Amino acid sequence: MSFANVLDILYEDNHCLALNKPAGWPTTHFDGTEETVDRLVKAYLKEKYGKPGNVFLGVVHRLDKPTSGVLLFARTSKAAARLSEQFREGAVEKTYWAVVETPTSRRSPAEFVLAETGSLDDWLKKNDPAARVEVVPADTPGAQVARLVFVVRGRHDGLTWLELRPHTGRKHQLRVQLASRGCPIYGDAKYGSDRPFGPAVALHARSLTFLHPTSKEPVTVTAEVPPLWRGRFAHLLNTST
DSSP, X not given: OXXXXXXXXEEEOSSEEEEEEOTTOOSSXXXXXXXXXXXXXXXXXXXXXXXXXXXXXXXXXXXXXTXXXXXXXXXXXXXXXXXXXXXXXXXXXXXXXXXXXXXXXXXXXXXXXXXXXXXXXXXXXXXXXXXXXXXXXXXXXXOEEEEEEEEEEEEETTEEEEEEEESSOOTTHXXXXXXXXXXXXXXXXXXXXXXXXXXXXXXXXXEEEEEOTTTOOEEEEXXXXXXXXXXXXXXXXXXXX
16 A cells, blocks of 8 residues: 555645644654654655655654644755744644533533633643643742633533644643643543543644745645544534534
8 A cells, every 4th residue: 555545645845744643643753663653754755756765854843642633744954943943932823623521510610611712821740750741830840831722613512612722832731721620622531531532532733834944935734623523523513603
């Protein structure tokens, strides 16, 4: 089978490549032996262009293993440096869709989902032994500020569909900020959900807008939600506000 048939390529030129990452796949490898998206993309480029030897691919950002959606790579070292700088400086506009479990009590800490739009501000710190991130007081040593804005797109049967725009890029930021308010992302057992969702959590990187590393023109790449969403959340996705 061709690698082109394995990958859902959304955008490709001589400098950049963006794809729709399936949930359950790691972005890149460390010491593990499992298959990763970056390895598949390298194999795809090698096959498509008949490249001998190693293929350069710059990993400029990452998505959590259970998250799906737009994942951007650089195809040259110059593009990698320029795109990485944009991510570091917060110049890349990221939009996520999430389905969260909504507490039934109006006295719950999840009052934010009763509004149509708003923002969440927290201080986060990694708990490395537990492989988690936690909300901590602002004066905690090592804590980092995290901020996102949200819009409610729909509600149905105890679930809420949110559009999220993070203003910071902290590890597990969206997952822990929502879970800390009693609204874990559907399927996210690490942060309190007891709903099975295969290898996924209901968090999808819907779109990414960046400045092209050579032309400097804005580029927006959008990814459709996985088929599992269309089946599991059919009624919710039809209630878009």
